[in-house]
Amino acid sequence: xxxxxxxxxxxxxxxxxxxxxxxxxxxxxxxxxxxxxxxxxxxxxxxxxxxxxxxxxxxxxxxxxxxxxxxxxxxxxxxxxxxxxxxxxxxxxxxxxxxxxxxxxxxxxxxxxxxxxxxxxxxxxxxxxxxxxxxxxxxxxxxxxxxxxxxxxxxxxxxxxxxxxxxxxxxxxxxxxxxxxxxxxxxxxxxxxxxxxxxxxxxxxxxxxxxxxxxxxxxxxxxxxxxxxxxxxxxxxxxxx
Ligand SMILES: [Zn+2]
Numbered sequence: 137x138x139x140x141x142x143x144x145x146x147x148x149x150x151x152x153x154x155x156x157x158x159x160x161x162x163x164x165x166x167x168x169x170x171x172x173x174x175x176x177x178x179x180x181x182x183x184x185x186x187x188x189x190x191x192x193x194x195x196x197x198x199x200x201x202x203x204x205x206x207x208x209x210x211x212x213x214x215x216x217x218x219x220x221x222x223x224x225x226x227x228x229x230x231x232x233x234x235x236x237x238x239x240x241x242x243x244x245x246x247x248x249x250x251x252x253x254x255x256x257x258x259x260x261x262x263x264x265x266x267x268x269x270x271x272x273x274x275x276x277x278x279x280x281x282x283x284x285x286x287x288x289x290x291x292x293x294x295x296x297x298x299x300x301x302x303x304x305x306x307x308x309x310x311x312x313x314x315x316x317x318x319x320x321x322x323x324x325x326x327x328x329x330x331x332x333x334x335x336x337x338x339x340x341x342x343x344x345x346x347x348x349x350x351x352x353x354x355x356x357x358x359x360x361x362x363x364x365x366x367x368x369x370x371x372x373x374x375x376x377x
Contacts, residue, residue, distance in 0.1 A: 137198035137199055137200060137205070138198070138199045139196060139197065139198050139199075139207070140166065140196075140197055140199065141194070141195065141196045141197075142163040142164055142165050142166050142169075142194075142195060142197070143163065143164045143165075143192065143193070143194050143195070143212060144161035144162060144163035144164070144169065144192070144193060144195055145161065145162050145163075145190070145191070145192050145213075145233075145251070145254055145255060145258065146159055146160070146161055146187055146188060146189050146190065146191045146192075146193070147160045147161065147162055147168075147189065147233040147234075147236055147237045148160045148189055148233060148234075148237060149176075149187065149188065149189060151177065152172060154177075155174075155175050155176070155177050155178050156172055156173060156174050156175065156176060156177065157172070157173045157176035157177055157187065158170055158171070158172055158173075158203065159171050159172075159173050159176070159187050159206060160237060161193075161195065162236055162240070162247070162250065162251055162254060163195075163251070164248065164251050165246055165248070166244050166246065167240060167242070167243065167244055167245040167246045167247045168236075168237070168240040168242070168243050168244075168245070168247070169197065169204055169243055169244065170203055170204070170243060171195075171197050171200075171203060171204035171205055171206045172200070172203050172204070172205050172206065173187050173205075173206045173209075174205065174206075183206070183209055185216070186209045186210070186211045187206065187209055188216050189216065189229070189230075189233060190215045190216040190219050190220070190229050190233070190258060191211060191213070191214060191215065191216050192211070192212050192213030192214075192215060192255065192258070193209040193210060193211050193212060194209070194210045194211075194212050195208065195209045195210075196208040196209075213255075213258070213259070213262075215229075215258045215259065215261070215262040218261075218262040218263075218264075219258070219261050219262055222264075222268065224267075224268035224269065225261045225262075225264075225268045227268070227272070227369060228261060228268040228269065228271055228272030228275075229258060229261055229272075230369035231272050231275075231276065231367065231369040231370045232254060232257055232258070232271075232272060232275045232276070232279075233254075233369075234367055234368065234369045234370075235275070235276050235279055235280075235359055235363075235367060235370075236250060236254055236279060238363050238365060238367065239279055239280070239283050239363065249282050250279060250282055253275065253278055253279060253282065254275070254279075257271050257272075257274075257275040266340050266343075267345070267347075269347045269352070270335065270340065270343050270347075273335050273347075273351070273352060273355045274335045274336070274338050274343075276355055276356075276358075276359050276370070277332075277335055277336040277355060277358070278336065278338060280358060280359055280362060281336065283362075285358070285362040286336070287304075287309065287310045287332070287336060287358060288309055288310030288311060289304075289310055289311050289329065289332055289333045289336065290311070290333070291311065292311055292312050292313040292316055293305070293308050293309050293310045293311060293312060293316075294308070294312060294313075294316035294318075295313060295315070295316055297313050299313075300313050300314055301313055301324075301329060302314045302317065302323060302324070303317050303318075303321040303322060303323050303324060304321060304322050304324050304329075304332070304354060305318050305320060305321035305322075306320075306354065306357045306358050306361045307320060307361065308321070311324075311329065322350065322354060324350070324351075327344070327348075328348055328350060328351050330342055330344070331343060331344045331348055331351050332351050332354065332355075335351070335355070355370075356370040
């Protein structure tokens with residue numbers, strides 16, 4: 137089997153048989169990869185905790201017919217411990233990894249921008265650089281933007297005027313002025329628009345210190361609407377705050 141080496145972040149894991157695991161990785165050069173880690177569930181696995189979610193590893197994989205196989209993994213970023221030590225960070229990281237997993241449909245298709253974005257967000261969470269909800273929501277908006285679903289926030293999606301924006305429609309793709317208010321659009325205050333915009337740009341100084349439930353719900357709806365499927369970890373984030 138041909139071998140390749142890469143660096144990857146573990147998005148999720150699933151049990152396989154008695155002792156193995158299937159690891160879903162987002163790699164720097166090969167995009168999303170699913171690979172079997174033989175014996176990973178044994179107590180004395182040679183992989184230890186390196187193939188747990190949120191870990192960054194340098195891996196050597198063998199290309200298989202349906203699934204690849206991990207033959208070596210060396211940890212290059214042990215983000216799992218600091219992230220799982222804080223429940224809010226754990227939920228944000230789970231939402232980030234689930235969004236990425238669902239966003240990237242095709243395996244072995246390079247997605248370097250997604251890799252950089254996820255790596256930066258995990259480091260920010262592990263180092264407590266910002267509040268977990270800020271990092272999580274900003275990540276979801278920016279990952280969706282990378283995939284082509286950028287919310288339009290600075291002008292009305294119908295008439296293009298930049299002032300007097302009063303509501304936001306997920307279905308129509310962004311902000312609406314008072315005269316173009318559409319069915320299903322959510323009324324937003326100026327402060328809520330500022331928070332949404334700041335999150336979508338990763339402009340931490342303008343995010344505001346408090347999580348706004350309405351903005352959070354819009355971020356969740358935005359991702360679910362365009363991904364056309366539910367994001368379970370974002371739901372959890374709602375119950376928590
Ligand atoms: Zn308008």
